[in-house]
Every structure is written in structure tokens, then in C-alpha cells.
Amino acid sequence: MDQLLFDYTRQDAQGQSCTAHAWAKVPAPLSTAQRAALKTEAAALLKAHNAVLVAHFYVDGDLQDLALETGGIVSDSLEMARFGRDHAAQTLVVAGVRFMGETAKILSPEKRVLMPDLDATCSLDLGCPADDFTAFCDAHPDRTVVVYANTSAAVKARADWMVTSSCALEIVSHLKAQGKKILWAPDRHLGRYIQEKTGADMLMWNGACIVHDEFKGLELELLREQHPGAMILVHPESPQSVVAQADVVGSTSALIKAVVEGTAQEYVVATDNGILHRMRQLAPNKTLIEAPTAGNSATCKSCAHCPWMAMNSLQGLIDCLKLGQGQIELDEPVRIEAKACITRMLDFTAALKAGVPQPQAGLVPHIGAA
Numbered sequence: 001m002d003q004l005l006f007d008y009t010r011q012d013a014q015g016q017s018c019t020a021h022a023w024a025k026v027p028a029p030l031s032t033a034q035r036a037a038l039k040t041e042a043a044a045l046l047k048a049h050n051a052v053l054v055a056h057f058y059v060d061g062d063l064q065d066l067a068l069e070t071g072g073i074v075s076d077s078l079e080m081a082r083f084g085r086d087h088a089a090q091t092l093v094v095a096g097v098r099f100m101g102e103t104a105k106i107l108s109p110e111k112r113v114l115m116p117d118l119d120a121t122c123s124l125d126l127g128c129p130a131d132d133f134t135a136f137c138d139a140h141p142d143r144t145v146v147v148y149a150n151t152s153a154a155v156k157a158r159a160d161w162m163v164t165s166s167c168a169l170e171i172v173s174h175l176k177a178q179g180k181k182i183l184w185a186p187d188r189h190l191g192r193y194i195q196e197k198t199g200a201d202m203l204m205w206n207g208a209c210i211v212h213d214e215f216k217g218l219e220l221e222l223l224r225e226q227h228p229g230a231m232i233l234v235h236p237e238s239p240q241s242v243v244a245q246a247d248v249v250g251s252t253s254a255l256i257k258a259v260v261e262g263t264a265q266e267y268v269v270a271t272d273n274g275i276l277h278r279m280r281q282l283a284p285n286k287t288l289i290e291a292p293t294a295g296n297s298a299t300c301k302s303c304a305h306c307p308w309m310a311m312n313s314l315q316g317l318i319d320c321l322k323l324g325q326g327q328i329e330l331d332e333p334v335r336i337e338a339k340a341c342i343t344r345m346l347d348f349t350a351a352l353k354a355g356v357p358q359p360q361a362g363l364v365p366h367i368g369a370a
């Protein structure tokens, strides 16, 4: 890992760090009556614009509920991509972070893709600038380039495969079986986890999610002593010391499934705490405990909640539909190039679901199946 970590305290033009800038844009909490009124208005606008809401598990609970109540979806990023592509609505409103909106647009260029706040980004995306990444790839032309979904369209355009945390293990195992050496970006923790599980030859970019990177192994050990019967659920973007203590390591969907189907009464959850909303709805009798982040006397950048996910609001959704703002636009050549690696992943996962054996024929980097 010879790349430098992105500096999240870096100052922008306003003299703010990027996380401080994001927190400053998170809307203040609303009263129950205000929330109900905004939800009603938002639902009417979605209907009037023939739009569908595609939301991530980490966004505000009202947005998650609104998505489900209006025929949209709340899911992980893999399902969001599939749902947006396959839905008949000509306007997709993506409540999540920018790479999710870009993925929707890449797959459905004919649709209007709106986001409640286009500034909602991701530390993994920020920490993997396209020019630096291209230079990294150029320096290792013998490697198949696999990128996590949490990257810009320009980075995806340089990749052979895109993966999400739902399918990364299967895809990397598949590439290893073909004898491929892998260049992996940007999350170093997820990359390490997959490398350990598959034994693949992986050269890593040195990025991290500011939310998961802050979960602490030592504090988790202490918490487990207080809750000896609890099941430990960990997203693989977390550090090794946290993953090592997990009963279940998986994507957001996998962690929700573990709570719903688990026989334990208590669950310690090491992922963004926005997920607790859906977990509580689906498993109301289970006890959910947030995994510790920075520990006593320390500070945290996220405290287990992503500031960019938190920027999504009902008012932002109303504004983007009413005013047509927050629209995702992409350069067509970049979109076409980026689409190849996403389509490859979607085809692979669809075949996996259908039980179709994967072809062993080689892939030609940046071209496709040989």
C-alpha cells in the first residue's frame, strides 16, 4: 500500500474541513408534525413527477419509510443499482451519496436522476481521485482493476470490474480462479478482508470509510464482556481488529438479515447507525447496540453516522423535484466506459443467482470478455 491516505481535515475554499463542511449541511431535527407535513408533500411530488425514490439504509428514517410507502426501495448499493435500472419510472430520486446517483445515471442515461443534495459524497470517493488512480493503474498494467462501488464515474471508467460488499468475495474468487492478479481500490479494510478470505494477489489503494474506520477493536472487546450473549455484526469496511471479533461479516443487507434471522436477543452493530431504523422495524423485539467508535476521551469524525448520508433530507427531496435541481449529469464517453464494469458485475451476480456457472475465459483489461 504505497498511496497516502486522503486528509479529511483538508481545508476547502471556505476554510472548512470536508467533514465539517458536510456536518454543517446536515439539517436540524424537525418536529413530528413538520416531518409528517414534509412527507405528505414529498409523496405527492413523487407521484406528480412519476418519480421513484431509491434510498440507502444509512439515510434518514423518514426517507427510508417514504421510499417504501411510495413504491420505491430501501436497500444496499447493489440492489439500488438494479432497482433503478429496472424500474419503469423516468425520474429516479436517489437518497444516498453521489456515486449512487452516478451509478443510476450510468445504467439509465435516458432517465432523469435527481439527488436531495449533490454535495453528498463519500470519503472513499474523495480519497481516490481519477488522475492519481489512473496513474496507479498505468503503473501496473498486468493487473485486473477491481473497484468498489464507492468511486466516481471517472474511476469506474478505468476499471475492469465494479463490486459492492454484497458480491466482492464472489467476484474476486472468480478472478483468482482465472489466475488474475488484482489491483483493488479504494477501501483498504474491505480489500484486506477479501484478500484474507480468497488468498488472491491484490495490490491495494489506501482508502477508508470515515465511519467504519473509527470502530475500535479494544473497546469492542470490553463491550462484549458486558454483553456475552450478543451477536457481533460487522461491515467489512471496518478495521481488522473489529472484523476479527465478528460473528457475521457482511453487507448492509446481510447484517439486517442476520438480525432478523438470528436467535440471539442482543446484537452489536458495527456499521453506520442509520441502519438501525430498518433493523428495528424488521426485528422490533431484538436489542441493538451500536459498536464503539473513538472510545473515551477521543473525538470522532463520524461517531458511527456518515455526514454525507445525513445531508439527505425530506426538504432536499422536495426541492429537487419542485425545482428540478440536484440533477446528475455525466460526460457520455465517461458514462459509456464506466458502464462496462457495472454491467459486468450485474451480469455476474444475476448468473450467480440463477446458478449459472461463470465462464473461465479470460478478460482483456478495459475491453471485456475475451
Ligand code: SF4
Binding pocket: 058, 097, 121, 122, 123, 124, 150, 209, 210, 211, 212, 272, 306, 307, 308, 309
Ligand atoms: S458510510 Fe462510509 S462508505 Fe458509506 S458513504 Fe459514508 S463515507 Fe462513504
